[in-house]
Amino acid sequence: MYKNLKNTDVFKKRVLVRVDLNIPIGDNLKIDKSEIWRLEAIIPTLKYLIKQKSKIILISHLGRPKEKKLSLKSVCNSLSKLLRKKISFSETLNVKKTIELMNFGDILLLENIRFDSREEKNSDSLAKELADLADIFVNEAFSVSHREHASIVGIPKYLDSCIGFLFEKEIDELNKVLKNFKRPLVAIIGGNKISTKIKVINKFLNISDKVLIGGALANTIFYSQGVDMSDSLVEKIDFNIDLDNKKLFLPQDFGIWDNNVVKYSDKVQGKALDIGPKSIDLFCSAIKSAKTIVWNGPLGLYTQKPFDKSSLEITKAIIKSKAYSVVGGGDTVEFLRKIKKDKKFNHISTGGGAMLNYLANERLAGLDAL
Ligand code: ADP
Ligand code: 3PG
Ligand code: MG
Numbered sequence: 001m002y003k004n005l006k007n008t009d010v011f012k013k014r015v016l017v018r019v020d021l022n023i024p025i026g027d028n029l030k031i032d033k034s035e036i037w038r039l040e041a042i043i044p045t046l047k048y049l050i051k052q053k054s055k056i057i058l059i060s061h062l063g064r065p066k067e068k069k070l071s072l073k074s075v076c077n078s079l080s081k082l083l084r085k086k087i088s089f090s091e092t093l094n095v096k097k098t099i100e101l102m103n104f105g106d107i108l109l110l111e112n113i114r115f116d117s118r119e120e121k122n123s124d125s126l127a128k129e130l131a132d133l134a135d136i137f138v139n140e141a142f143s144v145s146h147r148e149h150a151s152i153v154g155i156p157k158y159l160d161s162c163i164g165f166l167f168e169k170e171i172d173e174l175n176k177v178l179k180n181f182k183r184p185l186v187a188i189i190g191g192n193k194i195s196t197k198i199k200v201i202n203k204f205l206n207i208s209d210k211v212l213i214g215g216a217l218a219n220t221i222f223y224s225q226g227v228d229m230s231d232s233l234v235e236k237i238d239f240n241i242d243l244d245n246k247k248l249f250l251p252q253d254f255g256i257w258d259n260n261v262v263k264y265s266d267k268v269q270g271k272a273l274d275i276g277p278k279s280i281d282l283f284c285s286a287i288k289s290a291k292t293i294v295w296n297g298p299l300g301l302y303t304q305k306p307f308d309k310s311s312l313e314i315t316k317a318i319i320k321s322k323a324y325s326v327v328g329g330g331d332t333v334e335f336l337r338k339i340k341k342d343k344k345f346n347h348i349s350t351g352g353g354a355m356l357n358y359l360a361n362e363r364l365a366g367l368d369a370l
Pocket of ligand 2: 020022063064143144147193329330351352353354
């Protein structure tokens with residue numbers, strides 16, 4: 001078993017905590033109240049460390065800097081408000097002196113670790129530099145722990161390490177599902193983080209009774225088959241999925257945005273931004289007979305009406321089915337919170353890709369590293 005926080009001596013120690021503060025940030029850098037659930041989820045660990053008089057050094061990423069260079073500064077303010085405690089912020093990793101001067105129980109947040117190109121390359125030099133700041137490492141970032149990045153798998157090579165309370169809870173909940181779930185097990189996978197998710201589809205085809213695919217993930221599968229997806233979001237990647245597998249359910253039609261008009265059709269001209277009514281019916285009838293449901297990834301561009309339609313209908317169907325339901329992912333949970341249905345699920349996971357990877361492989365790179 002992994003070492004957990006309760007069994008680790010953190011009293012008056014310098015504790016480096018990898019958290020996931022990756023929450024949606026609008027262009028005006030405003031953070032909506034519905035979007036801070038990933039921050040709420042790490043509060044118990046932070047409060048515990050404050051009580052233990054640790055010097056707390058937080059590391060996180062925010063977004064994908066190749067797409068948009070987002071600073072963690074505004075998230076720092078939100079977290080500080082939520083915790084009702086000052087959190088210092090540093091733009092550089094040159095903080096040895098700062099940490100020396102910190103009082104016990106103080107918190108320091110480092111700038112978006114993905115601004116440092118060594119993070120995603122899993123560089124040993126970055127891992128050493130970070131490990132050098134502390135006595136103990138706590139991985140509280142379940143939702144990024146499928147990534148082989150320096151702050152996830154590198155630091156534990158150089159520091160005594162454990163998992164935090166949230167990480168432990170996530171693993172406990174998912175283990176419950178893995179050990180004694182009732183069949184039929186239906187997996188619903190959507191969203192746009194295609195390369196991460198497509199790799200686990202074959203695993204889900206093995207363990208589940210039905211696998212329903214929507215979102216840009218489905219667009220990509222059709223595109224790989226030579227189907228004309230017009231201007232839809234697709235990823236040009238190589239993968240190998242048995243599309244004749246009877247357990248696999250792909251959309252039969254789409255909600256399409258074409259020349260400023262919404263259309264529903266099985267042929268795409270413009271952008272397929274949602275699955276269509278026939279597909280919703282097909283997916284809902286699969287959900288109706290399920291005893292266990294695992295869902296990650298909105299089935300359409302839920303932030304733009306009416307392309308939230310399928311995700312709304314799927315939500316209703318899951319709640320109605322009375323199946324044991326596990327749902328995860330930054331955007332998926334955000335969607336459920338906005339429509340106030342998040343409490344209706346048995347387990348809400350902070351992880352999307354991480355949850356799918358753990359359920360499919362029963363392991364995570366970040367756990368293996370501990
Ligand atoms: P999660 O965070 O729940 O794991 P992802 O990050 O993989 O989910 O995907 C969510 C994103 O995918 C959202 O921004 C959503 O609007 C977008 N999305 C879903 N379907 C489509 C589609 N057909 N076209 C474009 N974007 C889509
Ligand atoms: C997430 O939101 O799923 C995690 O923060 C991981 O983000 P990533 O897919 O950019 O690694
Ligand atoms: Mg997301």
